[in-house]
Amino acid sequence: MLKNVIQNIFKTTSRRIAVPALLTIILYVIAMFILFLPHIEQSFISRKKEMIHELTETVWSLLDNYHERELSGELTRPEAQHRALLRIGNLRYGPEKKDYFWITDMAPRFILHPYRPNIVNKDLKDIRDPSIKSLYLKFNEMVAKKGAGFVDYQWQWKDDPNRISPKLSYIKGFQPWGWIVGTGMYLDDIYAEINAIRNNFMAISTAILGIALMLSIYSIRQSMKADNELMRTAIERKRLNESLKESKERFRSLLENTSDWIWESDEKGRYTYSSPRVEELLGFSSDETMHKTIMDFVPIDLKNLYQETFKNLLGSQKSFKGFETTCQKKNGQHVVVENNAVPVFSKNDGLLGYRGVTRDITDRKMAMEELKKSRDILHANLEETVKSLALAEEKRDPYTAGHQTRVDRLACAIARELGLSDHQIEGLHFAALLHDIGKIALPSEFLSKPTLLSHQEHEIIKCHSKVGYDILKNIHFPWPVAEIVYQHHEYLDGSGYPRNLTDKEILLEAKILTVADIVEAISSHRPYRPSLGMEAALEEIQNGRGIRYHAPSVDACLKLIKDEKMDIS
Template identity: 40%
Template sequence: FERCVKLGEPYDEELQIITGTGRRVWVRTMGVPERDASGKIVRILGGFQDISELKKAQEDLAQSREMLDLFLDSTTDMAFLKDSSLKHLITNQAYLDFMGMKAEEVLGRTDQDLLPPFLAEQCLKGDLDALRSDEQVLSREFSDGRVFEARKFPVPFSDGSKGVGGPVRDITDRWRAEEDLRESEERFRGVFENATLGLYRTSPEGKILMANPSLVKMLGYSSFDELASRDLSKDGFEPDYPREFFQQKVESEGEIRGLESAWTRRDGTVLFVRESARAVYDPDGKVLYYEGTVEDITERKQAEETLKRQSLRLENVINGASVATWEWNVQTGETVINDIWANIIGYRLEELSPVSRSTWEAIIHPEDLKRVYERIALHVEGKLPYYDCEIRKKHKDGHWVWVYDRGTIMTRSADGRPLVMFGIYTDITKMKEAEEKLRRSFGATIEVLTQVVERRDPYTAGHQRRVAALAAEIALAMGMGAEAADEIRMTGYVHDIGKISVPAEILSKPGKLSAIEMNIIKEHPQNGREILQDVEASIPLAEIVHQHHERLDGSGYPRGLRGGDILIEARILAVADVVEAMASYRPYRPALGIEDALEEIEKNRGILYDPDVVDVCLRLFREKGYVLAE
C-alpha cells in the first residue's frame, strides 16, 4: 500500500486482519493509484475480499499433499501418477531412487523420455491397457534381470481427462521362487509319471488321491479313475493285510520301510510288493494323507522260491556225495562250512565255529598259503575262470591232509569288488600218496635208463645231465613251480635216450656225418618215444622227448611241428639242448663257448626258439651268473 502511495505501483496482497470482534480473518486486498491532470496521486482505489475459506482449503490441501507424500515415501513400493499424456505428475522417493533421478528430472516427462526402449514399451502397454479397459490391470515388466509387478488403474481428472497411476513392486525374489517351484513341480510330475516304482497318496478314509501310471498298470487297471473308484477302507489290496493295521503301524512308527506283502490285482492274481510309506500331518497333528512307494517284487519272490528249492536239492546232493563246501564273505572274512569240511580234517563243525579267515589260514600249510592267495587274486582279476589249488591242511591229530580246493566268485559289488565266493574241496591224500609212489617209481626208471646210457655213451649221459639241470632252472625262473621243474629235470635226463639205437661209431665219429648218418641221428627222438611210451609218469614224458628237436618255424624234426603245437616242456628242452651242445666239446669239434651258444638262441629268438624261454635263459647266464655243470 505504501509503495502504491509513494511510487504509484498497484498492489495485490493476502494478509490476516483482526475484526472488531477479535476474530482473525484472511483477506485479499487490491488497489491502484488515481492521478490528477498533473500526474499527482490524489487517491487510492481498492477493496478487500474475505479469503478465509480459500486459505483454509489451501492449508487442508497442503496438509493432504504432505500426508500423501509421507505415505508414498514410507512404502518400499514405487508409486506414480501420470496425466492423460502419460507424463509424470507424482512419483514417490522409491520411484526416484529406481530411476536414479531427482523429481524435477522426472515430472512432466514420459517413460519414453526416461527409460530404455524395451522397458518403456512394456510400461506403455500396461498404461494403455488400463486406460482402454477403464479398470485395474496387472502387468509384469522385466529389466536387467529384475521383475516388476505393476497394478495400474485409470485416474479421472476434473477436466474430464484420465491419467494412470498405481504402485510398482520389485517381485524378483518371489518370481524366482515361483519359477523354482514351477520347475520343481514339473520335475516332480516327470518323476511321478515316469517312475518305474509305483507312487501313491491316499486319505485316512481310504480314498485314492494320487497314483502314478506304474502303479495303475501294476495293479492291472486301465486308468487312474478306474483305480480311484476303489474304497481302500472296504477292499484294500492285501488279502491278509487289513488297512487298519497299515494305518496303526505307519502312525505309531512314523513310517513303514520295506514292508513285503501280497496284494491282489484287478484280475484276482497275487502281486508281491515291497512298500514304504509315511503319514503327512497338518499343524494340529491330524493325518492329512498317506504317501508311499510300491515295488513289484513278484519275479524276485518267484526266483527266491526257485532258488530255495534248488538250494535244498543241492544240499541233498552235496550231503549224499560227501562233498565239503565253503562260502566265504571276501570283505568280512566270515566263512560258512558244512560238516564234511570239518570232518575231513578231524573236527566236528561246532569245534571250528565261528569260522573266519584266520581259522582256515591257521589250518593251511604255510608253504601253500601264498599260492592260495595268488590263485584267488588271478581269479578275482578275471585271469582264471575259477580258483583251484592242491593244498595241505592240518588234521586235528597233527598230520597233513592233501585236498583239492576249488571255488568261484558268486557275487560282486557295483564297482566290481568280489563279495562272496563259494567252493568245494575233496580229500586227495590217497591220490597224492599214489602220485608220490609213481614219482619214486618214475625216478627209479629214469635212473636205470640214465645208467644204461652212461655205460654205452658217457658223453651223451653227461650232456643229458647238464641239459636237465639247465632246463629245470629255466622252468623255475618261468614260474612253473618246483614240481614241474623236477619233472622237466627228469625228462632232461632221458631226452636223448633214443640214441642207444644209434651205432656208437656214428655218435663218436670225429668228422662230418654223411646224409645217411645224419638221418640215423634224426631218428633218435622217435626211438626215444618208443622206448618211453609205456613208462608211467605224471607228464607226457614220451611226447616231450619226441618233440625236443622241433622248432617254432616248422624247420625241426621229426614231424616239423610249429609254434603252439610244441609242448612248453619240449620248447624249454630245445633251448637248453642247443646251449649245452654248442658250449661243450663234441667228438667232431672243440667247444664253441657259452657266448656263441647264447648268441645263437638270441639271434633266432621267436624264429626257432620260444622267445620267453630264450629271455629267461639269457638272464640266467648274463644276470644270475648261471654256469653249466661239469
C-alpha cells in the first residue's frame, strides 16, 4: 500500500515536469513562427519604406536649396532648375548603385528620368503607353490630395527596359516649381531579402527547437530516473524511521551509515563522538579524531586563515552553517569540507557542546571554479566580439583607424575620475568601442572624402548614430550600450542630433562619451583637414562647458590631460 502511494506521487512529479516542458516548446513555436517572424518581416518593410521616404525628403531639400538661391537672386529659375536636375540625375544609391530619383511636373510630363530618356519632356498626349498615363494621374492625385505619399505600380527594372516589376515609390510635390520628386523600391528585391531573412530565421529556430526538445526529453528521462531513485529512497527511509522508534542503537546505526561525517563535540569543539564516515573523508579512524578539533586537521600554513573564525563561532554559542575549511587527509591529500552544527545546552542553559555534520564539498568547489573560469571566458569573448565589430567599422573608414579605441581610453579615464562604478565604466567601455559602428552602413566615399562634405552628405553621415542604435538595440548587453551610442552626438542645449535631446534626457555615460569624442576628433587628422591640435580641442570643450558639454566631464578631461595622466595619441 505504502509503495503504491509513493509511486503515484512520483509519477505525478514526472508529469509536472514533462507538461510544462512540452507547453514551453509549443509556445515557442507559436511565438516564433506566428507572432515574431511576421513582426520582423513587417518591421523590415517599414524600414525600407522609411528609407525611401527619407531619401525623397533629402532630394526635396536639395530642390528647396536651389529655390532659395533663385529667390536670393543668385540664380535665375532656369539656371536653378537646370543645376538641380543635373545633380539629382546623377544621384544613385542601393547595393548596385542603380536606384535613382525621378521628377515630373503637374502638366503632367517627366522632367527627369535617368533610365527612360524617351519619355522625358514629352506631353501626356504624346505618350501612347496607357500605364504611364495612369501613373501620371496617380502621382498628380496623390500630390493634390496629400502633398506626398506612397504609390505602387509596375515599372521598368532599374536600367533593364525588358523587365517590368512591381514597385513602391514615395513622392512629394515641390510647390514653388510645380514639380513632383520621388524614388522607389522594387518589391521583388524586398521579397528576396525577406525570404533570405525568413530562411535564416527558420534554420536557427529549428536548431534551437531541436536542442530544446532534446534537452526536454533528457530532463524528463532524468526526472523519471530520479523519481524511481527517490521512490526507493523514500521507501527505505520509511522503514528506517520505523526501526528508529524501536531502538536507540538502531538510530546510531543509521547515523553511522550516512554519507556525511556526523560528530559531537564539547564546548571547545573537541570531538566526543565521530561517525565511521570520517575514515572515508579524512583517512583517520573515529578513535583517532577523539578530543581533537577541526583545526587539528587543517594544514599548518592555513591555520591562521580559519582559527579566528572558528573561535568566534564557538564563542557565539549559536548554530553555524557553511563554515568551510581545507583539511589534510592522512595520506597528505587536501579536501575541502563544509561544517554545520547546532549547540547543545543543559537544563540550566549551560553550553554542553555541539552536534554537527561535516560534508566533503571538494567537487562542488572545483565545479564553482570551473564556472568562474567559464564566466571569465564568456566575458573575454564578449570583449573580443565588440573589438571585432569596432575593427569592422574602422576597415570601412581607415582615416579614423584607432579613433574608437582612443575615445574608449579617454572616456573610461574620465568616468574613473568622476567616480563611476566598475559596472558603469565597463558598459561605457563597450559603448565607446562601438559608438561609430553605424558608419559601417554609410557610403565609404563620404567617409574618406578629402574635402568638406556637402549639406546633403553631412545629413547622411549624421544618420550613423541611429544606424548604430538599430544594429545594437537587439543585443542584450547588461548595460544600455545601444542608447549610449544613439545619444553620443546629443548636446545639453538640444543642438545635437539625431533627436535634439537636452540635459536631463541624456545618459551620463553618453555625456562622458560626447566629451571624449569631441576631444579626440579635433586633435586627430581627418581626410579633409590635418589635426587642429590638443589646445583647440580643449578650448572647444571649455567654451561649451555647461552649455553643450557636461561640465563635470569637461573638468575631469581637462585635469587628466593637463596633469599628463592621459595620452590619447
